[in-house]
Amino acid sequence: MVTFTHLRSIPLFYHEWCGLLGVDEQLNIYVEEIYEDTWVAQYQFNFSGELIRRVDEGRGQNGHFARLELPPDLRTPQPARVAAVLNYGGARWHGDLEADRVVDLAMPLSLEERQVLVKMGLQSEAMLPYILGIIHSYVLSEAEVRPNLFVLCRRLRVAYRLSVPQARGEDGALENYDSVEFALAQWFDPAQPDRPLHASWLGPEALGVRLNWPMDVIACGDTLFLADSAYRSGRGPSAIHIFQIHDA
Numbered sequence: 001m002v003t004f005t006h007l008r009s010i011p012l013f014y015h016e017w018c019g020l021l022g023v024d025e026q027l028n029i030y031v032e033e034i035y036e037d038t039w040v041a042q043y044q045f046n047f048s049g050e051l052i053r054r055v056d057e058g059r060g061q062n063g064h065f066a067r068l069e070l071p072p073d074l075r076t077p078q079p080a081r082v083a084a085v086l087n088y089g090g091a092r093w094h095g096d097l098e099a100d101r102v103v104d105l106a107m108p109l110s111l112e113e114r115q116v117l118v119k120m121g122l123q124s125e126a127m128l129p130y131i132l133g134i135i136h137s138y139v140l141s142e143a144e145v146r147p148n149l150f151v152l153c154r155r156l157r158v159a160y161r162l163s164v165p166q167a168r169g170e171d172g173a174l175e176n177y178d179s180v181e182f183a184l185a186q187w188f189d190p191a192q193p194d195r196p197l198h199a200s201w202l203g204p205e206a207l208g209v210r211l212n213w214p215m216d217v218i219a220c221g222d223t224l225f226l227a228d229s230a231y232r233s234g235r236g237p238s239a240i241h242i243f244q245i246h247d248a
Contacts, residue, residue, distance in 0.1 A: 006208030022074035080139035106133030
């Protein structure tokens, strides 16, 4: 069994998207933020969270902006390879249940899995009977923390039935389902690719910190680095979380 201790969180400067550029041999952390959908800022932090370097486009006001020079030994976040089996695209994001064949295309969720959405604050208990299942899944990043045991940053979209149909679009067509998108961190074991969400989710009890929108993850020995965007959180800013990995 593998567990985590939350060592620290490094707050960033904006409240939108962030990602890990990499971690070097001295455990310096290189980070990028995208803000206002356009502008780029990059940073180097040491392992203690102290800011070493910062470059920022400054909303276009910095005419001398240049991206950080990254060291050649950088360990970078990895896209889904082993966990690519979890990538899935199903029904439209909203529309008519019958016409869009949502019941056929959605990956159903058990009651325990639906409860994860409640714990994440995405749905209320009253909405549980209306949840239809996963209609989109994409693994943003994977990190092997132990042989054949991975931590993932994963984006999901879950469809739910509307209690009252709503008119949308220019033609005013009635729609009877909608969906919600979110991201989470989770375990992944290639030998158990269908492990249910409630058994694989890495929530605040497992990590010691509540994540908003995990984007990138890197494992360096017994240390885990995770980029957590403040996107749509209403709080922030974005942050880099650092964890110690333990064999229990």
